[in-house]
Amino acid sequence: MKNITVIGSGTMGNGIAHCFAQNQFNVLLVDLSKDQLKKAITTINKNLDRQVAKEVISTQQKEETLDRIQTSTVLENSLKEADLIIEAVSENITVKADLFKKMDALTPAHCILASNTSSISITKLGSFTKRPEKVIGMHFMNPVPIMRLIEVIQGFKTDNDTLSQILTVSKALDKTPLLSQDYPGFVANRILLPMINEAIEALFQGVAGVSEIDQIMKLGMGHPMGPLQLADFIGLDVCLSILNVLDEGFSNLKYAPCPLLVNMVQAGNLGVKSGVGFYDYRVDLKKPTVASQFLSHGD
Ligand code: NAI
Numbered sequence: 001m002k003n004i005t006v007i008g009s010g011t012m013g014n015g016i017a018h019c020f021a022q023n024q025f026n027v028l029l030v031d032l033s034k035d036q037l038k039k040a041i042t043t044i045n046k047n048l049d050r051q052v053a054k055e056v057i058s059t060q061q062k063e064e065t066l067d068r069i070q071t072s073t074v075l076e077n078s079l080k081e082a083d084l085i086i087e088a089v090s091e092n093i094t095v096k097a098d099l100f101k102k103m104d105a106l107t108p109a110h111c112i113l114a115s116n117t118s119s120i121s122i123t124k125l126g127s128f129t130k131r132p133e134k135v136i137g138m139h140f141m142n143p144v145p146i147m148r149l150i151e152v153i154q155g156f157k158t159d160n161d162t163l164s165q166i167l168t169v170s171k172a173l174d175k176t177p178l179l180s181q182d183y184p185g186f187v188a189n190r191i192l193l194p195m196i197n198e199a200i201e202a203l204f205q206g207v208a209g210v211s212e213i214d215q216i217m218k219l220g221m222g223h224p225m226g227p228l229q230l231a232d233f234i235g236l237d238v239c240l241s242i243l244n245v246l247d248e249g250f251s252n253l254k255y256a257p258c259p260l261l262v263n264m265v266q267a268g269n270l271g272v273k274s275g276v277g278f279y280d281y282r283v284d285l286k287k288p289t290v291a292s293q294f295l296s297h298g299d
Contacts, residue, residue, distance in 0.1 A: 001169055002026055005082040007075070007099065008089035009040035011235060011273060012116055015144025016086050018044045019173050021068040022057070022145075029071045030078050037071040044069065047145055079106040084169065086138060088116040091241040096120060097128045104129035112162055114138040118189050118238060119245040122155035122182045132157035136166050139186065140175075142233060151188050152177045184249030185242060193242050196234075197258055199227035203278075204260040209296035210278050228278040229288075231261075232271030240265045 002025060006017045009031040017029045017040070031037045048062040057065075072078045079085070085103055089095055096115065103113050113135045115125055126132030137153025150170045154163055163179075170177035180186040185193060199213050208216070214226020231239050239261065246255035264270075264277065271277030272285070279288035290296075 001083040001165065003028070003081045003083050005030060005078060005085045007031075007085060007087050007103075008116075009037050009071070010088070010090075011142060012140060012144060013086075013088040014040035014043045015047075015142070016088055016116065016140055017069055018047060018065070018145050019140075019175075021065045022048075022061070023173050025068065027069045028078055028082070029069055030073070030075055031071075032073060034073055037073065041066075041069070041071065047143075051145070075102060076106060079103065079111075080108070082107050082111050084112045084114060084165075086114050086116055091118055091120065091238050093120055093124070096125060100125050100128040100135070104131060112136065112165060114166065116140055119185045119242040121184070122153045123157065126155045126157055133159040134162050136162050137180075137182070137186065138166060138170070139188065141188070148174075148176050149188075150175045150177045151180055151186055153180050153182050153186050155182050185246045189242050190246065193239060193246060194254060196227045196231045196239055197243055197255075197261065200231070200258040200261050203228065203294070204258050210290045210294045211296075232277035232279055232281070232288075234271070235273055236261060236270045236277055237265050 004020045004025045005028045006013050007030045009029050013029065017027045021027045029037065029040060045066065048057070048065060051057045052059055052062050085107065087096065087099055089099060096117065100113065113129065115122060115137055116139060117137060118139065122135060122137040126135035129135055132155065135155055136158045139151035139153060141147035141149050152166055152170065167177050184190065202208060202213055203210060210228050214228050217223045217226045240257055243255055243257040247257065268274055269276045272281050275282040276291050278291055278294060280291045281288045
């Protein structure tokens with residue numbers, strides 16, 4: 001496997017492209033938006049600079065990594081040479097279904113179609129193609145260059161050859177692949193999202209403020225980041241989509257998204273990517289303040 005195409009260059013796509021390129025793969029990064037691609041390359045550049053400053057890589061390795069990444073907005077011209085595609089577009093089944101049909105039609109027969117989906121069924125994505133045995137979940141964690149885990153999801157028809165190639169490629173990225181079967185939320189989000197939703201519910205019911213909830217989970221449970229801030233980093237729209245999949249998939253009220261989360265997504269307060277979520281990131285991304293709607297006595 002040499003030629004990797006990453007489709008979607010948002011929060012996750014740029015990190016995935018970065019990791020593949022840093023580990024000697026040729027990467028084509030595709031997005032509908034030219035501006036988003038520019039932003040992605042700027043982010044990759046900054047993250048590589050950070051690695052150079054920490055002496056994880058040399059300046060030459062940084063330049064070589066950047067040289068291995070090409071960008072494109074035209075899907076049709078981009079897929080003929082691909083050995084592996086990682087789909088990292090928005091968490092929306094209609095968008096992904098359309099893309100899987102196109103990828104199936106435009107790529108060579110040996111090409112594996114992987115999705116970075118947080119929760120959508122891999123079996124369902126496979127059903128939009130004529131090669132469900134080559135469709136697999138490759139769920140990277142955010143921020144991709146730092147987090148070691150790849151949750152690998154085997155769909156109902158994913159064959160063992162595809163699985164073994166993905167385990168090998170994951171290790172070539174210096175990541176740890178761990179296997180999950182294809183059920184709603186897989187493992188990571190089936191456990192994480194109910195916790196985030198409960199934190200939002202506690203805020204909604206006035207049990208405590210944003211800072212208190214996050215600090216209690218940080219200081220009390222040793223979590224590196226509170227659940228509300230983590231939701232901001234994931235993107236509140238992504239959190240809502242995952243909860244909807246869990247809610248629908250299990251028909252169990254415990255997964256129903258908190259109305260406050262629904263309201264915030266409808267208002268466009270999506271967290272870090274929109275500038276405001278539970279915190280306000282517009283002045284200083286590294287030192288966010290509690291968003292004005294949620295200010296309480298302690299803030
Ligand atoms: P995002 O909203 O930051 O980026 C999505 C990108 O896809 C945008 O740049 C958009 O222009 C592009 N796009 C949409 N439709 C497209 C198409 N048809 N062709 C090409 N590009 C297209 O989303 P994010 O957060 O990067 O999520 C991507 C995927 O990764 C989702 O499936 C999400 O569930 C999953 N994921 C997200 C995590 C997170 O922390 N945000 C963590 C792990 C997985």
